[in-house]
Amino acid sequence: MSTPPLHHPAPDTGLLIVGGGPAGCAAARMAASVGMRSVLIEPDALCRNLYRIPALNNTLGGHTDGASLATAITGELNNTALCHIELGRYVTELRAHDDHVTATLDNGRRLTAPYAIAATGVAPLQPRDVSWITVSSPLPLPPLWQAGPEEAENRTLLVLGGDRLIGTFLRAHPRTRTRLLVAYPASDDYKVEEIRDDPRVTLHPVAHLTLHRLATAETRGRDGIPHRLAADATYLSIGSAPAPPPGGLRPAPGGYCPPAAQHPRLIVAGDLRSPRYQRIQTALGSGAEAALRAYYTARDVPTGETG
Numbered sequence: 001m002s003t004p005p006l007h008h009p010a011p012d013t014g015l016l017i018v019g020g021g022p023a024g025c026a027a028a029r030m031a032a033s034v035g036m037r038s039v040l041i042e043p044d045a046l047c048r049n050l051y052r053i054p055a056l057n058n059t060l061g062g063h064t065d066g067a068s069l070a071t072a073i074t075g076e077l078n079n080t081a082l083c084h085i086e087l088g089r090y091v092t093e094l095r096a097h098d099d100h101v102t103a104t105l106d107n108g109r110r111l112t113a114p115y116a117i118a119a120t121g122v123a124p125l126q127p128r129d130v131s132w133i134t135v136s137s138p139l140p141l142p143p144l145w146q147a148g149p150e151e152a153e154n155r156t157l158l159v160l161g162g163d164r165l166i167g168t169f170l171r172a173h174p175r176t177r178t179r180l181l182v183a184y185p186a187s188d189d190y191k192v193e194e195i196r197d198d199p200r201v202t203l204h205p206v207a208h209l210t211l212h213r214l215a216t217a218e219t220r221g222r223d224g225i226p227h228r229l230a231a232d233a234t235y236l237s238i239g240s241a242p243a244p245p246p247g248g249l250r251p252a253p254g255g256y257c258p259p260a261a262q263h264p265r266l267i268v269a270g271d272l273r274s275p276r277y278q279r280i281q282t283a284l285g286s287g288a289e290a291a292l293r294a295y296y297t298a299r300d301v302p303t304g305e306t307g
């Protein structure tokens with residue numbers, strides 16, 4: 001695949017990397033290894049999602065929890081001279097043109113490069129995204145897996161949805177005394193099996209839930225009987241959805257951005273590609289591959305792929 005040479009405007013770097021999760025960090029590291037400069041844009045901390053993963057059993061390299069892997073990756077990135085890390089900023093628009101790409105940041109600054117890698121992963125679904133919850137406040141609610149022990153200790157948490165990450169939370173805080181009131185729709189019935197026997201969990205199968213204040217809800221059970229749930233705080237466990245930066249990416253139905261469907265100057269890596277393969281190791285591999293794709297394409301070197 002060849003793209004026209006860069007004529008205009010002068011690039012700020014060789015590669016823009018949007019998102020500092022495992023995919024974006026692997027892209028930056030691989031780009032540097034072949035001499036490409038990059039700018040990586042991340043609104044939060046590098047590999048922020050890994051810090052809450054209590055145990056790892058599917059990632060090579062000797063890391064047994066997400067925090068130790070995140071710390072190692074962050075240290076390596078901070079020592080990658082060819083990568084400029086733009087922390088605390090996010091991309092509000094990513095566009096591809098014939099001979100360059102542009103990324104607009106939330107402060108209005110515009111960055112230009114020959115290629116960009118979109119590695120923005122997935123974000124938690126909100127109540128407005130599902131029909132079984134009615135909520136008056138438009139404020140986003142946090143996912144349960146982001147809650148630390150200090151937010152859970154001796155508290156009752158209302159959890160909306162029965163997605164599997166509740167099990168991750170309980171394993172992450174085995175000694176934390178908390179009470180989870182889990183209200184979930186019929187589609188999550190099979191997912192709650194792994195938490196059913198945890199004494200900290202009370203399951204509330206519901207047909208509909210109305211969140212009145214931040215931790216008080218009226219529910220209609222599957223039997224039609226109303227209940228009232230009161231807790232100290234409300235967290236989400238209703239799943240996640242792809243979070244592409246706005247602009248020129250071409251999502252498939254469902255919102256994921258298949259790499260093969262994109263403009264040749266926009267390369268997608270990590271969880272944003274599809275609902276399958278959402279793992280740290282696959283994100284690392286796809287980020288590294290995305291950087292090599294930009295490197296070879298810029299030099300008109302065929303990669304030997306056929307499809």
Ligand SMILES: Cc1cc2nc3c(=O)[nH]c(=O)nc-3n(C[C@H](O)[C@H](O)[C@H](O)COP(=O)(O)OP(=O)(O)OC[C@H]3O[C@@H](n4cnc5c(N)ncnc54)[C@H](O)[C@@H]3O)c2cc1C
Pocket residue numbers: 018019020021022023024041042043044045046047048049050052053055056057058059089090091092119120121122145165168243244245246269270271272277278279280281283
């Ligand atoms: C609770 C939990 C437990 C998990 N456990 C495991 C496990 O045990 N093993 C495993 O292999 N995987 C696990 N995963 C999955 C794994 O974390 C993901 O597959 C991996 O983090 C995906 O990497 P990524 O770089 O594609 O995306 P992410 O890690 O999601 O990183 C995307 C980054 O993009 C940033 N971003 C988003 N929008 C923008 C924007 N507009 N501009 C700039 N930056 C933006 C975000 O801030 C984020 O840092 C778990 C996930 C969770 C949530």
